[in-house]
Amino acid sequence: MSDVTPLSAEILRRAPKVLLHDHLDGGLRPGTVAELAEDLGYRDLPTTDPDELGRWFRAAADSGSLVSYLETFAHTCGVMQTEEALVRVAAEAVEDLAADGVVYAELRYAPELFVDRGLSLDAVVEAVQEGFAEGTRRVAAGGGRIRVRTLLCGMRQHARALEIAELAVRYRDAGVAGFDIAGPEEGFPPTRNLDAFDYLRRNNAHFTIHAGEAFGLPSIGEAIQYCGAERLGHGVRIAEDITADADGNVHLGRLASYVRDRRIPLEICPSSNVQTGTVPSLAEHPIGLLARLRFRVTVNTDNRLMSGCTMTSEFAALAETFGFGLDDFRWFTINAMKSAFLDFDERLELIEKVVKPGYAALG
Structure with a gap:
């Protein structure tokens, strides 16, 4: 769209990226799933061959249903029930x-x-933070750099959101950036968790909300108007509040205008949106429209194992489908860095000293 630099896979891999929406239990290496299952005596995997297992996860998630998509997590969560497993999975995620x-x-x-298997919530958080620290050390030892922070999710179909929000506040000086609610969206509106969001606001804590994926505008409206979401997890169905007339003129509804005017970030996950049936195909994904209208669009992976994707492959697919170039990916990346749950000075430093120079070196 905005430049003509040939975008090889290597150029896209080298491009500095910022990732705001990625589930730890959706990004395991297939070989790690198989090995942890053996170690823990978990017998429910469909296969223990890593290559076959990787293909199974992608096929099982490619159902067109968010509910079916979420069922694949029974296996990854099933092997992440010890401190050792959590440390390993977290460290490998950072390396990947x-x-x-x-x-x-x-x-x-x-x-x-x-x-x-008996871990406390605190023990879970501490094990994952240990894994993130170990992975960061390994990356640094290899000459690389990465900064990783944590979002703790409450499951919207359960009744523990306030407890998890309190956990997020308790560990916010130990690398926990904020809070989210996840799980099946339809039938479980974010307003079920108002006590958690009230608590977070009173404690000056950050939070995002999964909204506008499996359910449409009412979910987005509640997340913003009642809960005070700073970012929208997915948020892609805000496009349902955008219309075009016969002359091709685009008109934003009240909610879409508010989201754009307030610069509320959209944590868009293109491949995942196709898998869960949120959009029919990548070619029909509204990310092109939302980017053209200058919503605060960010690009994310959601679940790298289930979607068989990376940030590089998402960029490549968007480049092929929409003609996005390096300038566009730089814009997406700066959008994401501006929207991170990180102190302003640190966000600015990463933009000015890492993101912008990194893209300049590619172009």
Whole structure:
């Protein structure tokens, strides 16, 4: 769209990237899933061959249904029930992201999903933070750099959101950047968790909300108007409040205008949106429209194992489908860095000293 630099896979891999929406339990290496299952005596995997397992996850997630998509997490969560497993998964996630050119990431997970074998919520958080620290050390030892922070998720179908919000505040000086709610969106509106969001606001804590993925504008409206979301997890269905007339003129509804005017970030996950049936195909994804209208669009992976994707592959698919160039990806990346749950000075430093020079070196 905005430049003509040939975008090889290597150029896209080297481009500095910022990732705001990635689930820890959706990004395991298939080989790690198989090895942890063996170590923990988990017998429910469909196969223990890493290559076959990777293909199975992608096929099982490619259902067109968010509910079916979420069922694949039974296996990854099933093998992440010990401190050792959590440390390993977290460390490997950092290494994999750094190898993909990610310089800043906020990885999210629901602590309540990892207590089946007796771990406390605090023990879960501490194990994951240890893993992130170990992964960051390994990356630095190899000459790389990455900054990783954590988002703790409450599951919207359960009743522990306030407890998880309190956990996020308790660990915010230990690398926990904020809070989120995840899980099935339809039938479980964000207003079910108003006590958690009230608590977070009173404690000056950051939070994002999954909204506008499996459910449309009412979910986005509630997330913003009632809960005070700073960012929208996915948020892609804000496009339902945008219309075009016969002359091709685009008109924004009240909610879409508010989201754009307030610069509320959209954590868009293109491949995942296709898999869950949020959009029919990548070619029909509204990211092109939303970018053209200058919403604060960010590009994310959601679940790298289930979607078989990386930030590099998402960039490549968007370049092929929409004609995005390096200038566009630089814009997406700066959007994401501006929207990170990180102190202003640190965001600015990463933009000016890492993101902008990194793209300048490519172009």
